[in-house]
Amino acid sequence: MDIFMDSLLRRAPGYLPEHLQLVIIPMAIAILISLPAGIIVTRPGYRRYAEKVMALFNTAQTIPPLAVIAIFFPFLGLGYGPAILALTIYALLPIARNTIAAISSVPEDVKEAARGMGMTPKEVLFHVELPLSVPVIMAGIKTSAVLTVSTAVLAALVGGKGMGAVIFAGINFFRPELILAGTIYIGMMAVILERLISLAEYMLVPAHIK
Amino acid sequence: MIRVDNITKTFPGAERHAVDRVTFNVNEGNICVFAGPSGCGKTTILRMINRLIEPDEGEIFINGENARTMNPATLRRTIGYVIQQIGLLPHRTIEQNVAIVPGLLKWPRDKTRKRVLELLEMVGLDPGEVGRKYPHQLSGGQMQRVGVARAMAADPPIMLMDEPFGAVDPIVRVRLQDEFLHLQQAFKKTICFVTHDINEAIKMGDYLVILNAGRIIQMGTPIEVLTSPADAFVRDLLGDDRGVKILDLTRSGSLMEPANALPESPGRNGCTVQAVQPVKIALEMMMKKNADQVGVCEGETIVGILTWNGIKEHINRVSGDGS
Ligand SMILES: Nc1ncnc2c1ncn2[C@@H]1O[C@H](COP(=O)(O)OP(=O)(O)O)[C@@H](O)[C@H]1O
Numbered sequence: 193m194d195i196f197m198d199s200l201l202r203r204a205p206g207y208l209p210e211h212l213q214l215v216i217i218p219m220a221i222a223i224l225i226s227l228p229a230g231i232i233v234t235r236p237g238y239r240r241y242a243e244k245v246m247a248l249f250n251t252a253q254t255i256p257p258l259a260v261i262a263i264f265f266p267f268l269g270l271g272y273g274p275a276i277l278a279l280t281i282y283a284l285l286p287i288a289r290n291t292i293a294a295i296s297s298v299p300e301d302v303k304e305a306a307r308g309m310g311m312t313p314k315e316v317l318f319h320v321e322l323p324l325s326v327p328v329i330m331a332g333i334k335t336s337a338v339l340t341v342s343t344a345v346l347a348a349l350v351g352g353k354g355m356g357a358v359i360f361a362g363i364n365f366f367r368p369e370l371i372l373a374g375t376i377y378i379g380m381m382a383v384i385l386e387r388l389i390s391l392a393e394y395m396l397v398p399a400h401i402k
Numbered sequence: 403m404i405r406v407d408n409i410t411k412t413f414p415g416a417e418r419h420a421v422d423r424v425t426f427n428v429n430e431g432n433i434c435v436f437a438g439p440s441g442c443g444k445t446t447i448l449r450m451i452n453r454l455i456e457p458d459e460g461e462i463f464i465n466g467e468n469a470r471t472m473n474p475a476t477l478r479r480t481i482g483y484v485i486q487q488i489g490l491l492p493h494r495t496i497e498q499n500v501a502i503v504p505g506l507l508k509w510p511r512d513k514t515r516k517r518v519l520e521l522l523e524m525v526g527l528d529p530g531e532v533g534r535k536y537p538h539q540l541s542g543g544q545m546q547r548v549g550v551a552r553a554m555a556a557d558p559p560i561m562l563m564d565e566p567f568g569a570v571d572p573i574v575r576v577r578l579q580d581e582f583l584h585l586q587q588a589f590k591k592t593i594c595f596v597t598h599d600i601n602e603a604i605k606m607g608d609y610l611v612i613l614n615a616g617r618i619i620q621m622g623t624p625i626e627v628l629t630s631p632a633d634a635f636v637r638d639l640l641g642d643d644r645g646v647k648i649l650d651l652t653r654s655g656s657l658m659e660p661a662n663a664l665p666e667s668p669g670r671n672g673c674t675v676q677a678v679q680p681v682k683i684a685l686e687m688m689m690k691k692n693a694d695q696v697g698v699c700e701g702e703t704i705v706g707i708l709t710w711n712g713i714k715e716h717i718n719r720v721s722g723d724g725s
């Protein structure tokens with residue numbers, strides 16, 4: 193018990209900030225890329241590509257996370273940078289997919305009415321399409337965040353550190369208390385992030401859905 | 403006010419023109435009704451007027467100015483548009499929905515708010531009851547009223563109304579029609595009104611444009627179209643009760659014989675109608691009282707007499723073939 197408490201309270205916590213970085217940096221980059229990308233492919237001129245992009249994303253998401261890292265290993269080698277890149281790519285998918293799905297599903301009659309009243313394309317986007325898409329986009333961000341928290345464990349395998357280092361040390365040296373401690377933090381991080389995003393969602397989502 | 407000059411539109415991949423060389427004018431303060439079966443191009447015509455679609459050929463002039471030369475968003479803010487599917491923004495309250503165009507025009511807050519309350523009352527809604535609600539909390543009839551209020555928000559001189567009362571049951575529809583005609587008496591907007599319901603067309607229209615497969619088949623006032631349908635298509639569209647519809651549009655005063663030409667007292671049986679009332683009402687009176695004539699009054703004074711034979715002769719005369 194003592195060794196477990198020692199692992200839980202003294203050894204593992206030091207890896208938390210690293211692990212959070214492995215989640216927050218890829219997430220931030222993923223959001224910054226997939227939101228605008230999702231908006232662009234749903235503009236009238238590009239709409240015919242939306243389906244292809246969606247299909248691509250759907251396929252990409254079925255690749256297991258470890259495989260994503262493995263695929264990039266030959267090009268990027270090992271370390272923190274490649275881990276961030278692989279995690280970013282993996283985090284992109286749910287967000288982009290949900291953004292495209294959300295914006296494409298805004299009812300045509302609502303957009304027609306908005307245009308007919310004299311909203312410019314930009315006004316239609318910001319006053320109609322995006323507000324109506326918030327719940328689904330936020331769901332994508334949530335999925336992505338929870339996924340990234342656990343996927344980031346694998347970063348340790350390519351030298352990217354984080355909580356994975358604790359867990360894999362536990363596995364390598366037959367120290368179950370380390371595995372347990374690392375896993376508890378992973379679980380806690382996933383739950384807390386999920387709650388935080390839900391809170392942000394609650395503040396962003398239009399009142400009629402609440 | 404609106405002049406449409408020979409417009410044609412073909413959608414990509416379509417076999418035939420959605421709108422085929424269509425020309426018409428809508429005079430200021432008139433309701434021009436576009437009637438015809440589903441798919442005949444009614445919505446497409448409206449959407450070309452506010453430039454949601456561009457015609458392939460032809461020109462549209464709004465107050466003498468070519469619509470092509472105007473900024474589309476600016477143009478649309480001056481034309482009220484009621485779409486077929488209503489299209490209220492689901493994430494905005496009723497008040498916010500009605501306030502959209504004033505918002506785009508950057509009206510001051512107080513002015514917008516006052517206007518919104520006034521409009522909701524005008525279309526028969528209680529602002530206190532529905533103002534803060536969201537569209538999904540309203541009945542179909544209430545939503546259509548909001549759709550009309552929203553289109554009228556910035557007091558546009560021109561309105562495009564695409565089957566504005568289409569999504570409600572017939573009883574509510576008649577009430578909405580009556581209320582709208584009442585408003586129109588006061589506001590005298592220039593209106594393009596689309597319907598596939600010929601009775602609605604006859605009731606609402608100062609002028610009718612009958613369409614089929616993208617082409618204009620006939621234009622004219624309701625009574626002109628009813629009395630001389632251009633072809634079998636229009637006759638079918640008007641229905642078997644064309645004669646009765648004519649009587650609904652004919653004033654008793656126009657068919658009566660002046661009272662002084664008659665020996666007997668015209669007001670006997672006590673059944674009198676006003677000269678401005680439709681002949682249909684006079685007919686109803688005759689049937690109720692089992693009489694074959696009624697007195698026609700202007701106010702309290704009897705001015706003429708309307709007889710069963712006179713009505714019959716009129717129907718035979720105007721509907722030509724006796725149908
Ligand atoms: N955006 C569009 N793309 C392709 N075809 C269209 C489009 N809008 C309308 N059409 C076609 O044009 C014709 C006229 O349609 P519409 O104007 O909506 O008829 P209505 O309003 O009289 O029912 C129909 O054949 C319809 O299928």
Ligand SMILES: [Mg+2]
Pocket residue numbers: 441444445446486564
């Ligand atoms: Mg239509």
